[in-house]
Amino acid sequence: MKRREFIKSAAITGTGMLAAPNVLGASVGIGNQDRLKIALIGCGGRGTSAALDALRCGVPSELVAMADLFSDVIEKQYKALSDRVDDKTQLKVTEKTKFIGLQGFKEAIALCDIAFITTPAAFKPVIFEEAIKQGKHVFMEKPVCVDAYGFKKILETAALAKKNKRYVAAGLQRRYSQGYQKIVELIHDGTIGDVFSAECYWFGGPIGDLSRPRKDSWTEMEFQNRHWRSFSWVSGGNIIEYHVHNLDVINWALKQDNPLSVTAHGGKTPEKLYSGSLGGFDSVSSNFKYENGISVHSYSRNLPNCSSKNGEWFYGTKGRVVITGNDAKAYNNKGKLIFDIKEEYEGKFHGVHSAVQKTLLEAIYHKKKYINEAFYAANSCMTGVFGRMSAWSGKTLNWEDAIASEIKLFDYTSETDFNSTPPIVPLANGDYPVPVPGKTKVI
Missing domain, CATH: 3.40.50.720 (NAD(P)-binding Rossmann-like Domain)
Incomplete structure (x- = not known):
């Protein structure tokens, strides 16, 4: 095989x-x-x-x-x-x-x-x-x-x-949350009809920073691993480190292992401190296409002083589902509330x-x-990688080509130690290189 x-x-x-x-x-x-x-x-x-x-x-x-x-x-x-x-x-x-x-x-x-x-x-x-x-x-x-x-x-x-x-x-x-289990069951049972579109968000504050001073005794490899959330080669970037939760819910609710294609874009703030942005982006927006023509819009951003938003939205032929905070609601096409699943009745939506x-x-x-x-953890994480690959390269990608890629962000071997050279190193001006859409190769 x-x-x-x-x-x-x-x-x-x-x-x-x-x-x-x-x-x-x-x-x-x-x-x-x-x-x-x-x-x-x-x-x-x-x-x-x-x-x-x-x-x-x-x-x-x-x-x-x-x-x-x-x-x-x-x-x-x-x-x-x-x-x-x-x-x-x-x-x-x-x-x-x-x-x-x-x-x-x-x-x-x-x-x-x-x-x-x-x-x-x-x-x-x-x-x-x-x-x-x-x-x-x-x-x-x-x-x-x-x-x-x-x-x-x-x-x-x-x-x-x-x-x-x-x-x-x-x-x-x-997937262990009773609230999420209940609302996903309703989606699977056709409560909002056939899902044709969805969207998900993880907008929040920084998840990595370099504010802690660098010690003279640290090699570059040790420094980057002590600040691993700030370096995309270690963490995978913000779309994977946090937003993977949302993407996993999307795959679960749609009963599909993975999307078929993606078109994404992203960017990096001039700040050097944040959320997988060193060697990567701190904002990524992706449009995933799934089987049956389902279109999913995914938004990941981790920056200070910006609006926060976290949750999943599903749109079907009979209505819609909105999952935010500690509850989930389902509405019919006339806007009438069908179900209201609250944490106080179904148990925690998060932190289980x-x-x-x-x-x-x-x-x-x-x-x-x-x-x-x-298996599903790998597919959900690769969904995030898929979006990041598209954003970094500036290319529309299909799943089969993406998973065939042999390009590694990091080659972890039995010889790797703190004297090893990390995948990215500072430029002459002290900045770290970032992807350049149209030039960066991911396949």
């Missing part, structure tokens, strides 16, 4: 939940009081919160290893966990199981049943592959890739995980991260239905 055919087949057959045989990592199972062993790989705030949620979810578990690029990050977050975990016996991390640097993840994975991969997106395809090859289950925070090469590696590894029945959960937590970890650990420990969310 050709590589492109494999990717397409994996995307179609791997989505969703599948019945699983009696297969689990380590020796854990029903009636077994052994704890699930967790390794936290990427010890930022999101990863630490995910680990804490897992330790608190009621499934016997313990944290046995931590891996991060920086020792000071591990020490800070280990203290945070120590202060917040009720049962201190769940913290089994020792000085010998704290792993530092760009290669430490391998040793951490070897000690666990479940690898929590919460690094920046650029590193996830390689770490995910290592975890599955070592036979581990995985929680992988979004986003999961920064380019088409990483997308293909995620899908290939997801297929291997499926074959070996390794459970995989992803951090696209809106803990449900992801609880579902994963319960599924593994109690041998519940097989979970592999890497």
